[in-house]
Amino acid sequence: MFNLFKKNTAEKAVMPFNTDIHCHIVPGVDDGSPDAVTSAEIVERLGAMGVRRIIASPHVTQDTFENTPEVLDSALAELHTEIEKRGIEVEVSRSCEYRLDEFFQSQFKAGNITPYPGNYLLVENSFFSEVWNLETVLFDLKVKGYKPVLAHPERYMYYDRARYDKLHGVGTLFQVNMLSLAGFYGPAQKKNALYLLEKGYVDFLGTDIHNHRHVDAIEAYLKSRDYAKIAPRLTVGNDSLIR
Numbered sequence: 001m002f003n004l005f006k007k008n009t010a011e012k013a014v015m016p017f018n019t020d021i022h023c024h025i026v027p028g029v030d031d032g033s034p035d036a037v038t039s040a041e042i043v044e045r046l047g048a049m050g051v052r053r054i055i056a057s058p059h060v061t062q063d064t065f066e067n068t069p070e071v072l073d074s075a076l077a078e079l080h081t082e083i084e085k086r087g088i089e090v091e092v093s094r095s096c097e098y099r100l101d102e103f104f105q106s107q108f109k110a111g112n113i114t115p116y117p118g119n120y121l122l123v124e125n126s127f128f129s130e131v132w133n134l135e136t137v138l139f140d141l142k143v144k145g146y147k148p149v150l151a152h153p154e155r156y157m158y159y160d161r162a163r164y165d166k167l168h169g170v171g172t173l174f175q176v177n178m179l180s181l182a183g184f185y186g187p188a189q190k191k192n193a194l195y196l197l198e199k200g201y202v203d204f205l206g207t208d209i210h211n212h213r214h215v216d217a218i219e220a221y222l223k224s225r226d227y228a229k230i231a232p233r234l235t236v237g238n239d240s241l242i243r
């Protein structure tokens with residue numbers, strides 16, 4: 001019999017992409033996963049949601065996380081060992097999430113930058129204010145052959161819609177967090193994320209997972225009626241990033 005009260009929710013959480021490009025699972029290098037065991041558990045859970053490849057994005061931020069390629073690669077090697085030990089079939093590599101500050105500029109000059117495949121660079125503002133010369137920095141990166149992707153623009157509470165229109169209009173790519181769509185950070189961030197989606201400004205999606213609590217939130221969201229409504233509109237470039 002036709003059931004009017006049938007739940008419109010998914011039994012299984014399935015991510016809208018196979019490649020996660022924003023994830024803090026390089027162990028012990030930032031405010032994300034503290035150790036290789038936790039990271040491998042998170043990778044395994046993402047694998048169960050259909051993720052086949054993770055390009056991790058450890059923070060590179062002046063004063064707090066002044067990570068160099070050597071530090072990041074040795075931490076990543078520890079994670080690879082743990083993943084192999086557990087037989088997890090998810091490919092894990094790394095780029096970075098670069099805060100546009102003086103440390104970034106110095107690392108850039110020293111050639112210590114690891115872009116994503118296709119020369120994409122994941123960059124972020126601080127949560128208090130936009131970097132004062134953002135447009136010039138983005139322009140300079142483009143001139144040097146990089147494709148800057150602004151991480152989670154929906155989380156910058158000092159941004160308004162005119163700023164989104166302007167930045168995207170001049171060719172800045174946007175990466176929106178699944179956690180924002182899930183409402184994890186609050187209603188304002190969710191509203192902004194939905195605005196960006198409605199305008200066609202969501203070029204990439206990412207999880208921005210730092211811990212198991214984040215995985216729980218995304219898992220629940222992917223099974224929700226709320227997610228089912230927008231899922232058909234989530235067409236992004238994540239899986240086209242080929243080395």
Ligand SMILES: [Fe+2]
Pocket residue numbers: 022023024057097151208
């Ligand atoms: Fe992040």
